[in-house]
Amino acid sequence: VLRDRRPRNCPPGPVEIPFFGRLPILDEESGERLRKIYGDIVSHRTGSIRKVYLFDYETAKEAMAKVEFSNRPDFFSAFSVDDQKVGGLLSSNGAHWQHDRRFVLRNLRNLGMGKSYLEEAINIEAKALVEDLKKYGGEAINYPDSFRTVALNIIWQMVASTRYDLRSDEVKAIYSITKDFQKNFSPLTFLPMFIPALNHLPKSVKNLIFMEDQLERCIEEIEKVVNGAVDKHLEDYDPDNPRDLIDEYIKDMKENEGDDNSLFRRGALNQIVNDLFFAGSDTVNHMLKWVAYLLARYPEYATRMQQQIDAVVSGDRMVSLDDKPSLPLVEAFTVEALRYSSMVVYNVERTATRDTNFKGYFIPKGTTVQAANYSIHHDPRYWDDPHKFYPERFLDDSATKYTAPKQGFFAFGSGRRQCVGELLARMELFLFTAAIVQHFDVRPPHGVDITTTAIVNLAGARVPADKKLAYRPRD
Numbered sequence: 001v002l003r004d005r006r007p008r009n010c011p012p013g014p015v016e017i018p019f020f021g022r023l024p025i026l027d028e029e030s031g032e033r034l035r036k037i038y039g040d041i042v043s044h045r046t047g048s049i050r051k052v053y054l055f056d057y058e059t060a061k062e063a064m065a066k067v068e069f070s071n072r073p074d075f076f077s078a079f080s081v082d083d084q085k086v087g088g089l090l091s092s093n094g095a096h097w098q099h100d101r102r103f104v105l106r107n108l109r110n111l112g113m114g115k116s117y118l119e120e121a122i123n124i125e126a127k128a129l130v131e132d133l134k135k136y137g138g139e140a141i142n143y144p145d146s147f148r149t150v151a152l153n154i155i156w157q158m159v160a161s162t163r164y165d166l167r168s169d170e171v172k173a174i175y176s177i178t179k180d181f182q183k184n185f186s187p188l189t190f191l192p193m194f195i196p197a198l199n200h201l202p203k204s205v206k207n208l209i210f211m212e213d214q215l216e217r218c219i220e221e222i223e224k225v226v227n228g229a230v231d232k233h234l235e236d237y238d239p240d241n242p243r244d245l246i247d248e249y250i251k252d253m254k255e256n257e258g259d260d261n262s263l264f265r266r267g268a269l270n271q272i273v274n275d276l277f278f279a280g281s282d283t284v285n286h287m288l289k290w291v292a293y294l295l296a297r298y299p300e301y302a303t304r305m306q307q308q309i310d311a312v313v314s315g316d317r318m319v320s321l322d323d324k325p326s327l328p329l330v331e332a333f334t335v336e337a338l339r340y341s342s343m344v345v346y347n348v349e350r351t352a353t354r355d356t357n358f359k360g361y362f363i364p365k366g367t368t369v370q371a372a373n374y375s376i377h378h379d380p381r382y383w384d385d386p387h388k389f390y391p392e393r394f395l396d397d398s399a400t401k402y403t404a405p406k407q408g409f410f411a412f413g414s415g416r417r418q419c420v421g422e423l424l425a426r427m428e429l430f431l432f433t434a435a436i437v438q439h440f441d442v443r444p445p446h447g448v449d450i451t452t453t454a455i456v457n458l459a460g461a462r463v464p465a466d467k468k469l470a471y472r473p474r475d
């Protein structure tokens, strides 16, 4: 109990139950309550892990840029599919992380991130999405599986040269397990990571309370896909024709064979592929649900975007990135969707690598440091009327030019571990949103009120609850 005591000069926070601390926080309301009582920097403990939440943009930005707060917590490695548990991006640290992040950034750029040939690939998916939605003939449907498949297809073509049919049973099967896991996820799920003694409970109890079996099945399922893709690439590998990110990695791995210090390893490759599969598909899938929901909820913006698109795009040409200057509202709409939704409610955790003094507080080594993205995005110090969906906040006074947010925007995190897929995600959101708006009026079924649609938390992601919407083809 003495060891568990809040360290001296630690940021303020709620009363902590000895040994147990408090339940982890997933939702935005709990964070907002803490901020109101304790201020912008709040300390909160679960079991043996102390966490410091950062609710203010400037504070979070400063913290995320610090070398001392650039590592991910040790418990992340529990989810690693690397046999040595050190490689990849999301969960790795130190030299391994630097090496793998550099490799991924270089190759995503070489594979077209931000460039026109990737735009073509995105527009092929956008066209397929339009065709898929048309098949419903304007009937109201829940968010379609094709949102997830088009997102997966983009990253998976870059990584593994694989593209799935939009109604692929294989993709459905892969995600059915993660979908159940996300749905049942609760603040209890990861409790054994914070209180290791709970690992000694009988398996049946752990399955029931912490969904251990579901989590294991999710990891196994993704591992199967990842291993299969890497094995196949090793079989077909042709050094003169690298096809994708996996081939580029194999090339570097082969070139460094025999060098004991080389960090190019099969295990690290598996983890890189795993990270990109996860971080690159579900995030964009969730955002497409937000886009569809917001189009139905605020049809006046859809109409204005259609007017802008119709003025510059004729026939069946798809919108291109070159059209961006003429379509400021489309870009403003997607960036406001990122802010308003705050789909990633809390930034991916960091950990203090040593005792650190920050903003007058003592942050002990091993403390988890986490920016509160939702709170930052709804902070009246940075945003007028923050709970209002208002794309105009990203337009200039004449409403003819998109203006990027200068402060208060945190959707992709910040600092040394800022999202590596930000450019790609922005390209996808712009082109997919434009394609939906150009071809459909998205509306709730007749007589259905969507102003009170529930927002659900799927393992830390804020997503509109399944809602039937009609995608009515435009004339």
Ligand code: HEM
Residues within 6 Å of the ligand: 064, 089, 090, 091, 101, 155, 275, 276, 279, 280, 281, 283, 284, 287, 343, 344, 347, 348, 349, 410, 411, 412, 413, 414, 415, 416, 417, 418, 419, 420, 421, 422, 424, 425
């Ligand atoms: C709208 C879509 C997306 C959102 C909102 C998003 C958000 C984020 C956030 C908040 C972080 C944590 C950053 C930090 O610690 O400061 C992150 C990290 C990451 N994201 Fe994204 N992301 C998106 C799409 C993507 C895509 C398409 C990819 C695929 C290339 C991707 C790959 C990653 C990876 C690998 C990391 C870990 C980086 C590291 O630890 O060094 N993300 N993302």
